[in-house]
Amino acid sequence: MSENDLIWLVILAGAGASYAFRSLPLxxxxxxxxEEGGSDVLRFFDYATYAIIGGIxxxxxxxxxxxxxxxxxxxxxxxxxxxxxxxxFCLRYxxxxxxxxxxxxxxxxxxxxxx
Amino acid sequence: xxxxxxxxxxxxxxxxxVTLTFSVLFIAVGANSQASGLGLFQGLxxxxxxxxxxxxxxxxxxxxxxxxxxxxxxxxxINFRFLLMSASIAPYLGKPPRSALLGSxxxxxxxxxxxxxxxxxxxxxxxxxxxxxxxxxxxxxxAILATAAGYAVQDSIPVWLHGSMTMILPIYxxxxxxxxxxxxxxxxxxxxxxxxxxxxxSLLPGFGLIVTALAVATLLLILEPKVCPKTT
Numbered sequence: 298m299s300e301n302d303l304i305w306l307v308i309l310a311g312a313g314a315s316y317a318f319r320s321l322p323l324x325x326x327x328x329x330x331x332e333e334g335g336s337d338v339l340r341f342f343d344y345a346t347y348a349i350i351g352g353i354x355x356x357x358x359x360x361x362x363x364x365x366x367x368x369x370x371x372x373x374x375x376x377x378x379x380x381x382x383x384x385x386f387c388l389r390y391x392x393x394x395x396x397x398x399x400x401x402x403x404x405x406x407x408x409x410x411x412x
Numbered sequence: 413x414x415x416x417x418x419x420x421x422x423x424x425x426x427x428x429x430v431t432l433t434f435s436v437l438f439i440a441v442g443a444n445s446q447a448s449g450l451g452l453f454q455g456l457x458x459x460x461x462x463x464x465x466x467x468x469x470x471x472x473x474x475x476x477x478x479x480x481x482x483x484x485x486x487x488x489x490i491n492f493r494f495l496l497m498s499a500s501i502a503p504y505l506g507k508p509p510r511s512a513l514l515g516s517x518x519x520x521x522x523x524x525x526x527x528x529x530x531x532x533x534x535x536x537x538x539x540x541x542x543x544x545x546x547x548x549x550x551x552x553x554x555a556i557l558a559t560a561a562g563y564a565v566q567d568s569i570p571v572w573l574h575g576s577m578t579m580i581l582p583i584y585x586x587x588x589x590x591x592x593x594x595x596x597x598x599x600x601x602x603x604x605x606x607x608x609x610x611x612x613x614s615l616l617p618g619f620g621l622i623v624t625a626l627a628v629a630t631l632l633l634i635l636e637p638k639v640c641p642k643t644t
Contacts, residue, residue: 312461351605
C-alpha cells in the first residue's frame with residue numbers, strides 16, 4: 298500500500314469514527330421526551346457542556362503532555378490574564394465579536410511585552 | 413408563526429464569531445496539512461470529514477512521521493468528545509426527521525456546538541434544527557475555504573501570529589462562559605472544567621475533556637440541592 302493510500306485510509310477511517318461519535322447519541326437521545334421526566338438528564342448535560350467549554354479553554358492554555366513545563370511557561374500567565382480580561386470585557390459589553398477582537402489584541406500585546 | 417428562514421438566518425448571524433475563529437484556526441490546519449505532506453484534496457477531505465482542528469493538527473503531525481495508526485487513534489480519541497456534545501445538544505434540536513439529523517450531524521464541532529447550544533437552551537427558536545443549520549452553513553464552508561487558504565499561505569504566516577492562532581479558540585469560548593453570568597452553578601462547571609481538564613489530560617491523554625466533563629456534571633448534579641440552588 299502506498300503512502301498516499303495510507304493517508305486516505307487514515308482520513309476515511311477517522312471520518313467514520315468521527316461520524317459515529319457525532320450521530321449515535323443524537324439519534325438515540327433525540328427520540329426521548331426529556332422535557333417531561335428527564336430534567337436531571339438535561340441538567341447533567343448542561344453541566345457537562347459548560348465543563349467542556351471550560352475544558353477547551355484549559356486545554357488550549359496548558360498542553361496536556363507537558364503540564365509541569367506549561368505551568369512554568371510565561372505564556373500561561375499571559376493566556377490566563379487574557380482569558381480573565383476577556384471574561385470581564387464580555388460582561389461589560391455582551392456580544393462575542395468585540396470581546397473576541399479585544400482578547401486577541403490583548404494577547405498579542407501582552408505576548409510582546411512579557412514573552 | 414416565525415418563518416423557517418428567519419431562524420436559519422439568525423444562526424448564520426450568530427456564527428459570525430465562529431467564522432472569524434475558523435478563518436484563523438483552519439488556515440493553521442491547512443498550513444500544517446501541507447507541511448505534513450498531505451495533498452490539497454487530502455487536506456480538504458480531512459477538514460470536511462473529520463472537522464475538528466485539534467484532531468486534524470495532531471493527526472497531520474503523526475502522518476508526517478509515518479505513524480499511521482497513531483494518527484488514526486489521535487482522531488478517534490480526540491473526537492470521542494463529540495459523543496458528549498452530540499448527546500447534550502440532542503434534546504434541544506426538537507424532533508426533526510432522522511434523515512435531516514443524519515445529514516447535519518457531520519457539522520458538529522466544538523464551536524458550532526457551543527454557539528448553538530447556548531442559544532437553543534434559551535428555547536427562543538421555533539425551528540431549532542434550522543438555527544443549528546444556519547450556524548453550520550456559515551461555519552463549515554469557512555473551515556473548508558480557510559484550509560485551502562492555509563495551503564496557499566503556508567510559508568508566509570508570521571511567527572508572531574502563531575500564538576494568536578492557538579489562543580483565538582479559548583478567547584472565543586470565554587465569551588460563552590461570560591454569557592452564563594450570574595448563573596453560578598454553570599460558571600462553576602466551566603471553571604472546574606478549565607482547571608481540571610489539563611490535569612486529567614496529563615493523566616489520560618486525549619480523554620481529559622470527556623472524563624472531566626462527566627465527573628464535573630456528576631459532582632454538581634449530586635451537590636445541586638445543597639450548594640447550588642436552581643437559578644432557572
